[in-house]
Amino acid sequence: MHEDVERCVRAVQSKDARFDGWFFTAVLTTGIYCRPSCPVVPPKPRHMSFYPSSAAAQQAGFRACKRCRPDATPGSPEWNERADLAARAMRLIKDGIVDREGVAGLAARLGYSTRQVERQLQAEVGAGPAALARAQRAQAARLLIETSALPMADVAFASGFSSVRTFNDTVRAVFGLSPTELRRRGRPADVTSAVSLRLPFRAPLCPDNLFGHLVATSVPGVEEWRSGVYRRTLRLPHGHGVAELQPTGAAYIQCTLALSDLRDLTTAINRCRRLLDLDADPVAIDELLARDPVMAPLVRKNPGRRIPQTVDGKEFAVRAMLGQQVSTAAARTHAARLVAAHGEPVSDPGGGLTHLFPTPAALAGLDPSALALPQKRKNALITLIDTLASDDIDLGTGSDWQEARARLESLPGVGPWTVETIAMRALGDPDAFPATDLGIKAAAGGLTLPTAPSALVRHAAAWQPWRGYAAQYLWATGDHPINEMPTRDVVGTP
Template structure:
């Protein structure tokens, strides 16, 4: 927790590390800004601080046109908080309120709508509708300033129920009409986008080790579903994949940083091709989770870099992230496929299943032609198509059936401890698989894998004991960022390949 005096010092020094953590509203101007806004620093007496943009908007402030506070990274709190507010924010970010309403959000969280409204308002200064409304406004601005869509289509693509509601919200938040907002486009250099493709920037704070991210994803890229290709600038690599989204499919491209780019540049270039533009908010949210863009790398690196064994690596490679995933169900399947085999073999097996049971895109996009199979499709798969030992085959089919039926939930709003218990109750699912799923599928930043061979090899290379008990003890000092320590150890081992040590519950 930080107090208002600390917040004001961050504003006075234009500290970008706090962008998205809080917002500064200035009473004399009626606007709210991000902490790093380049405008003249307001007097302390005129400043009020809000935890969310929605709270500032609800208090009657409009967004600054200069610093665009609605485009900042999300607060890192929503990554690691496991309480109601953290779970709710993850679901709101995924667009649940737009698709299912507040009642649907409350039902997923196991609370009444009234309880949810009360808790979010008490802590964030805004309820679920206001938070979703702020998100819709940001999506509307993005569409107005990056596409030629008619204003009416923008309104419904952004999630508004009516054009009137859309017009009123845009005027209130930006003090502009939609057409006026469209006229304020800011020309910028970006990779060329094909017709029907949205070009946008994914903001992040602090340093970003994009080489680690691209290497990690390239090693696991499922043929037909994912690929890493040369980018549009020399030395840049682009990660591409298909997306199964609530209203349709999509194809996403995210460029890594190039040789001349600063790790603290602040954004990654992204292009999205969507069958239905209503999926824009969800697609962006899931890509941000995949690349861990809402993390606070300064806090992570400060904790891990204080350990003598990791200090040199942290100094050499700042901003190393813990990659998430765009679909926890897909990740669950791939985690079971990878039990006790190499990552290359698991990728090949996943590619075969995708070719057999995945839905084909209407038209191929480069090397992308498939959506990864749904849990329901794999639950009904012919066992003969699963080229793996019988125990693992039964584990995979049981997991897919549980996911398809809803007996096991894996989404941003699930209680992580409850999800872990449900997974462990399934045959053939053990601690390593559950830990890997929590780390990547549920975005838990504090997971350690003491039985993982790569983790233990990394510890030994850093001069630490490599047995599971010693590994777990060593990791205690890295909390609450042990997931990042796992990636540091995989890197120290010379390979980012996770390999679980044999365990009865995962091989039986």
């Protein structure tokens, strides 16, 4: 979009927040870059230049505006709507792969050469993977500087910088202030092991099905709803953590992260954003779906529905298999038993969380007799766990969606419902559509849509590339806890 100068100028002049994260405006006369909705008086068009990412603006020598904080915008929805090389790379960079494995590690994950990845990202976002990771480190550093009283050296290494000097130079270059000056402006509270921050999103957002679904399907000991806050444990690259996510009624989700290792801050933030689908573009999605006369009333009633996703693709795949052909309550019970027997215990002083969901490696060799499931489903689950444990299928943020689908379809006992459910919530494919789902079929029948899966898929072609969001609107027509914001605590132990 940054190449459409007239459209960008109109967005800046109208301070249109819908375009925050889509592009960034560099002001040639001041040397700063802003989000489109920056509250200051817009510069003259001839003094504007546009960039597709904050990293590209920084690489061009511009520093972040102190008023609008362009580094804290929602991410571009483009990277969650596509499955090509650039989109997969961007999702992996957000998950911290470059910091942990370097650019070579990123390229290896994608199956391309380092040069190919560099060239593709330069063409798409105006910056290479190293610059994109640097911009992400700077944002993480700012959060820790302003929300904690950690010593600056600890902030530097927790943010992923290799040295304090690099940290100081980067913060000053990006924000035009030293780390000490940033902290003075932020006036942090006392030292705490938890980091509190706001997760911005593009309005509108309907929290009902988003939090309703997460809570109704929550696994005791791993997730809970306590005092209006969704809480869950996180397995992270350097340790573990607990995330607390609370809808506020404003254009952000309140997030508190308690981490065993602060190096996981950026990864934890981005996994929470992905879980709640906060980088979606609801205006574009709803506009397309509302063109269908059957869908239009559903969209008008509760616009801005998101797809509840996951923080761990492998975890969700196991849970999806456990949920085949059983009630939501039964699926929770089966998952809770696995957690109690094989999950890693954690401490949670702030609530009742007790475990991390077990990894496929921890579940490998699982005794089928311990599963209260029909024999065929036991065998299917064991096969899936072994496949995940051996890394024969990639369900991570940078996975190839079609390749993952094909691999899932080849496994015994994995039918269309399971494949599309995993594609929607684990892979993050916005066009995944479980046409065989009983709730979808019931909704279709009540709305004069075809109920036969093949006919419904043909009708749903008009909803592409966002059939996953159409599924959320269809499910919302039913009377089920997944569609309602919880009104009481949902806690428990496995």
